[in-house]
Amino acid sequence: MYDFKPDDALDTAERYRQLCDAADALTAGEPDPIANMANVAALIWEFVPDLNWAGFYRIAPAKSQGQELVLGPFVGRPACIRIPLDRGVCGAAASSRQTQLVEDVHAFPGHIACDSASRSELVVPVTRDGEVVGVIDLDSPSPGRFSAEDAAGLERLADLLADRV
Incomplete structure (x- = not known):
């Protein structure tokens, strides 16, 4: 059994360092990307406070043509299954290849x-x-x-996972 629950008193940088260490330990040598995403979504849920959803969307063939984001492993309430690359915060991150940090999603165009x-x-x-x-x-x-600081920590996690998901 794994017990990666962090101390509540950790500062943000240390919290993400420990999250990356735990993700590395769980995904190193595991070739199945779905298993790796599932474990990392659970780790994020444990390590990052004040969330109501944590998970992955994967680039996949669209139903008609081209590509879109398709729901991957996550923790939280049921979610949108398919997201066009030109819609929402996830689509903006995928199409621009840039982190999206949105303080108020209701003010984000196309949310x-x-x-x-x-x-x-x-x-x-x-x-x-x-x-x-x-x-x-x-x-x-x-x-x-x-x-x-959250964005930088999650970017380090994304870099770690690039060849594992």
């Missing part, structure tokens, strides 16, 4: 409300060989929940 309780969002693209393969998505019921 997709999968969970009406979400107020802020942090989405980091996961890239492999220069191509986006998915995004890590964190939602919070608190406005302005995420900081630049």
